[in-house]
Amino acid sequence: MSDFTSGFWNIYIGIITIVSIIACAVLLKALSTRKVSGAQVETTGHAWDEDLVELNNPLPRWWIWLFYITIVFGLVYLALYPGLGSFSGSYGWTSKKQYEEEVAKAEALSAPIYDKYAKTDLKQLASDPEAMAIGQKLFLNNCAQCHSSDARGGKGYPNLTDNDWIYGGAPETIEETIANGRKGMMPAWGALLGDDGVKDMAHYVMSLNGGTYDSLRAARGKDKFMTTCIACHGPEGKGNQAIGAEDLTKPNLLHGADEPSLIETISKGRTSVMPPQKEALGEARVHILAAYVWGLSNSPAATAPPAKTGGQ
Template identity: 55%
Template sequence: LYFSIGYLVLYPGLGTFKGMLDWTSTGQYEREVAIADAKYGPLFKKFQEMPIIAVADDPDARRMGERLFVNYCATCHGSDARGARGFPNLRDNDWLYGGSPEIIEQTILSGRSGVMPAWKDALGGDAGVADAAEYVFSLSGRNVDQEAAARGAEKYQTLCVACHGADGTGMQALGAPNLTDNIWLHGGSSKQVMETIAMGRTGVMPPHRDFLGEDKVHLLAAYIYSLSTGQEELEE
């Protein structure tokens, strides 16, 4: 009882009364961030002035990048960075927008927004969607219904080639996936691919420039680059 009374006197908890200590969770967070920045800021700055490839070669930098990743990225991409349905695997070297150090950094800083239009009506309904899916599967070497794939190929050249390319290898400038490598962001079953073609997909990677700052993003980019090149696994 005494503890509860003392707590309510010192901290907010009674209507609009802010407590004698004038404590807020936001204020505490800001103080903790300021302490961390004062402690690690010079080290962040040191790595920020190095090329990403050089940072990725530094074990200490990778460990710092890993901690940042676990805190800020694992919710979507997983603690092991292997992603989940709708969230890219960052270890497989399959990149929607490109996997160079500079592009990875730009993606984290500015974010990405991708849209796959819904094509069910343009394809003439479910049958046309199924034909298009058969052709898409043929691009990655799957066994398909050849007649259906041939019909789908005609639709592909009309509706899909502008983004995914004549050979199906995609277009990183648009974030259009490679359809030939059997890697599927939203699932690769017949049902899932037909759903993607019929209903479309949207994907958003939020920008982190303002939230994390360029120094931390530089470390994150180096860590993610090390995952896709196997450097982090070699260290283990």
Template identity: 45%
Template structure:
């Protein structure tokens, strides 16, 4: 707040306080010529008389006390422009204190789970309950309350993990985040195979993983050559993907951005850029371990330590 606005606020507050005090004094005193309390001359039905009695002194003094309290309040707490108040109270310091108290309480709650392995936590019902609550507060906005995901957001309840599905890999994903980039290959492919090159690659990709594994139509055979020239570096010669790069397996039935021809065209032609935020600094080690245990338990409902195939 600028100095000019600060003085404006101070003047406005002081004017209001003294205005209230003056109004109370002016209206409570008796002036010459005022009728006596029993002499207002307002009489009804012969014996009903209106009186002109002032407020009781204790009531008036109570009003003065509230004005004095407001002055003391504004001296101790900030309320007069840029004047910080003698108590130096701020909402930021109050919030910081409350946050420290809450953090200490949370630290006490999470202390028993500090440093424990993910698969061990996944077999602890209380740890899973805490992990589920953390997931609901932070992760559900993208992955859904049940972890089923959506278009562009992975399903966490199956055995398909683009960055690996071991407990340590899941923890690394949560703590450090992931950035998956699918380059835009439209112009490159069209330069190699003509205007239908993207559709050729789609035809081949759709046949990957099918029985026999070998394409037998013209479009897929053209797509195979284009795939081996461009896509094999990330997705591998058999289309099994590469968890170290986050390159998905193209032979399963899971498509992060949808399996329609339009969705696949968009993915290949214009690329995709998916970002999983890093939660390590926000939630800390213990809370990320708890949420990792909950996420891991979604695909390991029996708490088995056997890791599903990472794809």
């Protein structure tokens, strides 16, 4: 398929390519038929160090033939592979097809490995060192760009190692999060509360999560919290995992717990997106990743079969 929006460019590029190749051939022919007259070889007329001159011999035959071969190669290539405007080549090769074939080959090789784990219970899987090594690799390739390579996240990207969950930490819930993604939407309150009202609210949130706060502002904020915010964050500010409204009583808030961050969060709102992985990675990999993530905060040893004792 061509990316050009008009048919003109296809033809334009095709013609330029063909004309250039023909021009090369003609030039080559003209040069190779030039005869050297007698034993007297022309010089270029340049002289260095008094008597050092540059001869102007025609190119050697074998050299000329190499050029002809490249021209033939070019023409054959253009007939077989895409290269001339939108002409797709008689061989039907596309980079997409090649990529898909390679992916299918790799899938066929790895499928039995993943199938082995797909039916294993998540907690049991988390105590299988081999599966967790695969899980870590998958995590580094697909998740580390947002959650960081040690899974501790950063501002706006949750820490996955602390057993403190926005959407819930049951193994099945984690699998659901990874497979289908999540989207947390906190509306903007700036227009409703005004600058001062937002600041009061920020101080109330700081009073909930152990920050230093102005008690007068916090008291004013609390009144409004009870009417404006409890629908999602609950009367005690402990949040709601079903919609991903964070627990505001914990010290490490996702978007920051200092006054400027809270003012920004409350006045402008926040939207956080965890992209769904089921399509891209397939259920088997998601299963391993869920076990890996669950294992990060729940010592796999806790669920491993009791270690054999004796023999000492």
